[in-house]
Amino acid sequence: MLIFLFYLGPLSAQTLKEITDQDTTNIKSLDAPSQDIISVFLDCQTCDNNYIRQQVNFVNYVRDPTLGQLHLFITRQGTAGGGSVFTLSFIGKKDFLEINNTLTYISVQTNTRDEEREGLNTKITLGLVPYVAHTSMADKLFVSISDVEIEQTPQEDKWQNWIFEVYGGIDFSKETSVSVLDLRYGLSAEHITEEWRIRLRPYFNYNKRDFVRNEEVIESILHRNGFSGRAVKSINQHWSVGLFTNVVSSTFSNIDLGISVAPAIEFSIFPYKQALRKEVTVAYSAGFDRRTYMEETIFGKMEESLPGHALEFGVRIRQPWGSLRVQLEGSQFLHDLEKYRISFDSNLAWRVYKGFSVNLSSELGIVRDQLSLPKGDVSLEDILLSQRQLATSFGISMSVGMSYSFGSIYNSIVNTRL
Structure with missing residues (x-):
């Protein structure tokens, strides 16, 4: 009909x-x-x-x-x-x-x-x-x-709302004096319902670079492997609680094995159902981080347990005039209150006037928590090959972009020719 x-x-x-x-x-x-x-x-x-x-x-x-x-x-x-x-x-x-x-x-x-x-x-x-x-x-x-025939929803879901993804990739390039091999692979498992959001992700990264200089081969090998997991429970349209776990092994960060566990709570000023268009949240987490190091750190440690906490304020807005994302986060180790990090991250895309748009982004950070830096001087080779994390007390990056378009107001015609 x-x-x-x-x-x-x-x-x-x-x-x-x-x-x-x-x-x-x-x-x-x-x-x-x-x-x-x-x-x-x-x-x-x-x-x-x-x-x-x-x-x-x-x-x-x-x-x-x-x-x-x-x-x-x-x-x-x-x-x-x-x-x-x-x-x-x-x-x-x-x-x-x-x-x-x-x-x-x-x-x-x-x-x-x-x-x-x-x-x-x-x-x-x-x-x-x-x-x-x-x-x-x-x-x-x-x-x-x-007329449309409506398919009946299956009575049973054998996967119980779990979605799994296996991924992998390889990049290889070679020149006379340089060869590069990058491997990445892992698995993600995600479970989303009205009450729960659970994500589990083991990951593996291997990077190898060979440089030939005066018939001498300089080899650089980095790996970063780990597991990240989170389970978040909805309380109501404004509150949620969660548990975050991370396991990591990283040559760049001098961490042989790091395990962290942190319960968290979040408050959303707007109901979560409005998060697609506007979201303002405050989150607090507290937990511990257990680390063993590959080399002795600048503080004379080969292993340590680090209690800590973090506070995060986030704004995410997407409206017809453009979009705004702001995140301010502070974290601190509780065994030494002078070991902390404050970071600010923002991005604004704004349609100012007819055809005129502005894009602003910035990242600012105060760094006082580099506890895993290895002891001793860093060689020139390690710096050039990015083998080690370098000491710093701050980080800044900014970008500004503007665009202005004018002319015919219509853009309905599609032409994909060369």
Whole structure:
């Protein structure tokens, strides 16, 4: 059975909500005056934007949000089953001011890339229907809804919401006097439900570099192997508790074996369900770190137990005007309060005005906790080959980027030729 929907009159906000709650699978629009075609700013960092513009071609796409009648803001988040949830926010501007709506598209793990983008396009088309209905194209709009067989959800999940991934990679290059071999492999296991988020990840990294100088071969071998695990329990929409464990062996950090365990608690100012668009959190953890070293440290230690704690403040915001991420973290060893680290990390992407955008990022750190530095002088070879971690009391990095675009306001045409 096919259900045909014709829309011939004005559209209220309530009617808009009713229409966009339906499952629409096919839309055909006829020719319309160019001035009556909706202008849309497509805002998605994880989509195949060229494919969307090519397939959903009954609107005009503009290059800047201030030029559009509609801001289509799409965010993506992973699901417990290994798929993705796309949240489509249709934000009305100018003629459609305050006519907003939100749709959700779920792509399961077994979807191919093509199936995922096709499904997303169908949902985008559905969300555009009410806005097209506001224009003179309304009497030329045809919508069909076909019967859909709903698959029954299996009663039992033999994997119990666990997702496993095995990965590996190798990089090799060789020249007359230099050869490089990098190996990486590991496993991740993740369990996500409304109540729990558990992640277990063993990892292995091996890096070998050979340099030939005056017929002498200089060999550099580094490895970093370990295991990281976390289990986080949801208490409510603002509180959660967790347990973090790490095991590491690193030649660069002079750690033969390091084991750390730290319980933690986190408070989210906004409900966790809003985390996709805005998140402000405060987290505190306290635990211990047991280490054995490959070489004697500058403090005369071959092994030690280190109690410590950490406090972290984080802000993550993604809105149509851009995105902001700020993280301030302080950690301290409790056996010696003068051994601490403070780090600040930020990134801002801001659409300031028509076509003008600014990107700012910075990393600042005060370092007073390098307890694993090996005793003795560091050779020039170790420095040049990055064999050892070097002593430092601070770290700073900053970047600034600006862009300005101007010219034709439309960017609907797709051309992938050479």
